[in-house]
Amino acid sequence: MSDSTNPGSSGFQRWSERAMALCLAVMAAAVFLNVVLRYGFGSGVAASEELSRLLFVWMVFIGATAAYPMGQHMAFTALLTPLAKRPVALKAMSRLVHALVLLSCGLLGWGAWQQVVIGMDSRSVVMAYPTALLPLPAFLCAVAIGAMSFWNLLRGEVIDLGHESEVE
Structure with missing residues (x-):
């Protein structure tokens, strides 16, 4: 923190x-x-x-x-560290990782949004809140991380290899 x-x-x-x-x-x-x-x-x-x-x-x-x-998410630095001495390869691999994160966020967001829509018409058993509140944070998380990953992809951000552990 x-x-x-x-x-x-x-x-x-x-x-x-x-x-x-x-x-x-x-x-x-x-x-x-x-x-x-x-x-x-x-x-x-x-x-x-x-x-x-x-x-x-x-x-x-x-x-x-x-x-x-x-x-602080999994970075797989053990796979990227050998590329540290080859900046062009590291940058290309970083772009690939950002694109895969963006794809994953798209899939997570799509599935979570479907659950939000389904949950709008149903209520929880005891508290009677809309059950759409359960998948909503997954959707918001996918949108936020997807936006950050998209921004990193556009800027050509290279993944930081300065993590504490070699294999995370």
Whole structure:
């Protein structure tokens, strides 16, 4: 995670970290309250499980979107490191990787959007929220990462090989 006091950290990065922390805090509180009520008093909050599942899905996709511009997704640097001394080959391979990421985002976005459309007419069992809220973060994540990858492809961005581990 980035340092929120660092003036170089982006507004999106700070927003995403706060959103993930809020999701985690609400999930932890809901589950803790449910456990205490079930084991201590023989009853529980029915919405706890649905709320935790919904927040977990959102937290994962917010985190995935925030990790992409920082280069924290799988980079396969072991495959690209031999090309480090051949800048033309490295640039070509980087373009291929960005194009494959863009293709993957297109496929993920298309499938997630289909699920959003299907979920608009149905409601969750306990909380009665539109079930379209479950696949929506996958769609938004695919759009955001796809846009970043497209931008990197247009600029000819070379993949950073300075990762900590050789094989990720």
